[in-house]
Amino acid sequence: MKQCTHTDALPDPEPEALTETCPECLAEDTHPVQLRLCLTCGHVGCCDSSPGRHAARHHRESGHPVARTFEPGEDWRWCFVDHVLV
Template sequence: MATEPDPHLSMVRQVTPHTPEGCEECLRLGSPWVHLRLCLTCGHVGCRDSSPLKHGRAHAHVEQHPIVEPMELMEPGETWRWCYAREAMA
């Protein structure tokens, strides 16, 4: 059975990270983060769900920008995207 492509992929743009050094909100607050997610609609950099404040998810819901990818790759050649709206890989 074929899986339908994620309809939110149409929101993906060529973006530049606003704050490549860390989570935008955590940097302002002085809060720690665990791994970073790049919004592929606007370039917002937020922390992932295992971080205390989950700014990546908050941004996705408030701004309606659901598609993110990791800022730091775990393995060479690793690429993936996550859709917060569908709670699935995009």
């Protein structure tokens, strides 16, 4: 089973969310399906089921490896580099 190699380098405590929703979706006038919080910088982006896939784009542009769900009642993290739940 593949392990994430990036969680040890994450800031503690995790960063505050920079926004309440995906700013790229707002700028593009699209609707995010679900939101993800970058655990390196606090960027909020939409998931891959959203039209813009802005959380994944943020990872590709910034190199920040791990995001967590930003949805109420959910508690999981995703490593974009290792492609695993952490």
